[in-house]
Amino acid sequence: MSANPKDIKTPPVSDTVTIEVDGRRLQARKGQMLIEVTDASGIYIPRFCYHNKLSIAANCRMCLVDVEKAPKPLPACATPVAEGMVVRTRSDRARTAQKSTMEFLLINHPLDCPVCDQGGECELQDLALGYGKDVSRYAEAKRIVKDRDIGPLISTDMTRCIHCTRCVRFGQEVAGVMEFGGLGRGEHMEIRTFLDRSVDSELSGNVIDLCPVGALTSKPFRYTARPWELEDHASISPHDCVGANINVQARRGTVMRVLPRDNEAVNECWLADRDRFSYEALKGEDRLRVPMIRRGAEWEETDWATAFEFTVAGFKKVLEEHGPESLGALASPISTLEEFYLLQKLMRALGSGNVDHRLRQTDFSDDAAAPLFPSLGRPIAELENLDGALLIGANPRKDQPLINLRLRKSALKGARVFAINPVDYDFSYRLAGKLISGPAQMVRALAGVARALSVLKKAEWPAAFAKNFRDVKPGVSEQAMAEALQQSSRASVLLGSFALSHPQAAALRSLAQYVADLCGAKLGQLPDANGAGAWLAGCVPHRGAAGKTVTTGHTARGMLHAPLKACLLLGLEPELDCLDGAAAAAAMRAAEFVVMLTTFKPSPYRTSAVEYADVWMPLAPFTETDGTFVNAEGRCQEFVTAVSPLAEARPGWKILRMLGHHLGLSGFEQDGVDDVRREMNLPDAMPAASAFPYSIAATEETVPAAGQLMRLAEVPIYALDPIVRRAPALQKTADNPPPAARMNAAQADKLGLAAGANVKLVTPQGAASLELVVDDRVPDGCVLAPSGYPETVTIGAHGPVTVRAAS
Structure with missing residues (x-):
């Protein structure tokens, strides 16, 4: 008697399968590609086109393996696992297929390994050693591909290209900007940009890492060093609130290159061009190498002892004549957690609560209700x-x-x-x-x-x-x-x-x-750079470290609009790093004594610090100091010195500690950044962000008068901080055009202005002459004029502006 079908229970379908690879039994997720399983198990299969962050192309065929019962070798990157599958990656059949693929790949490849910038870290070079032959059977002429200039960041040697299409897929799938594509077929195929345009994505440098050969290499790094000469140093990028993990590669005390360091929770395996190429600025001729003081109108180099004596005398004079409330400090958001902490500690030990890092903020009316730090709200x-x-x-x-x-x-x-x-x-x-x-x-x-x-x-x-x-x-x-x-x-x-x-x-x-x-x-x-760290360290006027109650001082805006008598600047150029550059310049000129801890010697073209500053102390950048950056999710990421400070430059925490010591203040005896971290006593786990109240303080709504527009003071990607502003390759990119006045076509017609004309922007703070660019991204009633450039310092921050043709 047959069983009732309703009584037969179908066994649950398992999500895993069991396969055998090179004699090892492995568990795998159903539908998973074979190469993913072997990678997770430590079984290496050669590949060129496969990358775990990109779609599967299966066009290089280097990962061919021997699958039992299959009529021919199969690509491991495009073969899903199945129950009972038996795979051999090193059988004669698999090795023959892999060696044949390598022979085809090398047919047209140039023999220029000795002069190739990829030499020493080239995947093709490594695999050719294991799978290539010492004699080529190919007697015909090799193909030649013309190289094209695709911008200031990437060099091309496309004769080396093996058509893996990683660069094409990255732009299309990850960056969302398809800049590379394939033209032609077979050996006549070329990977090139559309209409020979430059590569302008803010993530374009990642194709350098993805390219398995020397077809796409770093233009700033080209011919400067060999990979085996470089030492890796784990670090953190300071330019935005992500805190991307990086490897700083140095040779004989000089940073030569920056590469991404894998961290799935933060930056995965990617890096923004700003993080990758900004290191160029750290090797520039305008690095400040020794302390300098101004006597009258002349600047003179000096030693650290003299610089501290001069600074202490200046601060004490202001304190005696005007009191501690006349002293203030501003910090760049790219400073470290430890530098922020010691800066605010120094100010408060002198009796002043005037300390802030929020240089581009204009509304501080909800400070009392703000959470412990500006958080992303989730990982x-x-x-x-x-x-x-x-x-x-x-x-x-x-x-x-x-x-x-x-x-x-x-x-x-x-x-x-x-x-x-x-x-x-x-x-x-x-x-x-x-x-x-x-x-x-x-x-x-x-x-x-x-x-x-x-x-x-x-x-x-x-x-x-x-x-x-x-x-x-x-x-x-x-x-x-x-x-x-x-x-x-x-x-x-x-x-x-x-x-x-x-x-x-x-x-x-x-x-x-x-x-x-x-x-x-x-x-x-999404705060500026290490803004979360600044809040936690107490580098705000109304709170101390970890949110402790302190005597409230002036905000950054308050310090600029009610100028102080003495000011200590940590790592910033006031006119360019403050949103209201005009107010910053005026405040610095009105001060009696200004001390700048700066990585770069202030240039008269960029800033008027030559006129208003009294002391320049050479500040070591993030590559030359130990420290901590806190990203927007509240993740504290510590890093150590990659290279020794240049010349007489010193880490900011050391300068501030010594300044406190010379001023006769207690609590400045730290021997290292670990002592500073312990003193801060930050919680191991960051608390959940508290909610802002449903209340709105009485703030005036800025409305342009008749005939005026609203100026939008956006800060472009490569005008963000002193390091980025001095990176030569980044400054040549399409993302860094000359500052201009941008408005839509209808608005320009209404004002009787033509594209390309010089226009004058007039505000209560001053005026600036810029080229008019018609940009339909800008809404009616507005003009977009960037901040962070010397040309726009004089017109302040967001606000009403009169735009007219320049005379």
Whole structure:
């Protein structure tokens, strides 16, 4: 009697299979590619085109292996495992296939290993040793491919190209900018850029690492050193809030190259060009090598003892005549956690709470409610698994390129990403919706999203919002954003660099908090560089280290607009690093005594520090000091010195410690950065970010008068800090055009101005003459004039501006 089919229970289908590779039994996930299984098990299979972060191309055929019962060798990168599969990677059949592939790859390859920059770290060179022959059977002429100039960062020798297409797939799949492509077929195929354009992606340098041969190499590094001469030093990049892990490669005390260091939780295996090529500045001729003091109008070199005596005398004179409240300090966001801590400790030991690092912030009205540090709200790695995101005043593609990679992954998986921005930025993925408007309208647009959510969720509309946004009615776009966000189960609301420098930043934070709370999202901020570390170290006027209560001092903006009598500057050029360069320059000139701890000798072209500073102390950059950077997720990443400080330069923590000692202050006896870290006593686990209250302080809404425009003071990617501004190759890229006044075509026509004409921008602080560039990304009523350039220092920060034809 046959069994009833309903009584027969089907065994559960297992997610794993068992295979045999070279006699070893391995467990693998069903559908996993064979090469992934062998890599995880330590069984090496040669490859060129395969990369675990890229799609499978299976075009090099180097990974051919012998699979039992298969009629011919199969590519391990494109062969999914199956139950009972038996694989041999070193059988005669597999080795013959691999050696034949190598023979074909070498047919057209030039014999230029001795002069190739990839020599010593070339995958083709390594595999040719194991799989190549010592005699070629190919007698025909080898192909020649013409090299093309593709920009200041990457050198090409395309005759060496083996058509692995890694560079093509990287641009298309990871960076989101398809700059390389294949033209032609067979041996006539060429990998080249579209219409021979330059490679302009902010992540373009990654193709150098991906290229398995010497076809794409680093132009700044070219012919300067051999890989076996270099020593690796693990470090952290200081240029944005990601804290990318890097390997600083040095030879005889000089940084020669910077490469990515794998860390899946932070930067995976990628690196932004800013992190990769900025090291060039550290070898420049304008490095400050010895302390210098100004006597009258003349600058003279001196020793450290004299510099400290001169500094102490200057500070004591100001303290005696004007009191401690007349003393202040500003720090660059690229400083280390330990430098921030000792700077604020020094100021507070002298009786002053005037210390800050927020050089590009203009609204500080919610300082008391701010969390322990500006947090991303979630681990960086989680950003690639969102199903919704709202970007406010954010251009992550240029400001935080590696954050943008994570968001792009989410978008490609179907996440709906929205943006409320002052400029229609170019994203590397399709936005689900966007609102582009001037600063004041940005606040109202976010209020519209918040109001729409309150209606959808039937939530109370806070009294502060009702008072300030009485007439706000959500439009179609705001409604669509609200509906999408409230349907999301894993969403983030991110405040970017422009939002944090916005004249009404506190209002944006409060509204963003409300939006995040209603839709169950995480509120995140993207601070400048080591901004999270600065907050934790107490380098803010209203809190000490780890949030301790201290006597409140002036904010950075307060120090600039109510100038101090003495100022200590840590690693910054005030006119270029402060958003309001005009106020910074005026404040420095009004001070009686200014001390600069600086890596570079101030140039008259860039800054007027030659006139207002009294002491220059040579500051060691991040490659020449031990320290800690804290990224936006709160991850503390320690690093050590890669090379010895140049000449008489010294790490910032040592300079500040010695300055405290010479001033006769107690508590400045630390022997190393470990002592400083222990003294800070930061929590092992960072607490969850506290919420901003639903309240808006009374701040004036800046509205241009009739005939005026709103100036947007964006800081471009390669004008960010003193190191990046001096990196020659980065300064030649397409992302660093000369500063210009940008407005849309309709706005230019309305003002009677033509593209290419010289225009004059006039503000209460001063005037600047710039070329007019028609840019339809800029909304009506606005003009985009970048900050961080000497040409635009005189016109201040965001605010009303009159634009007219230059006479």
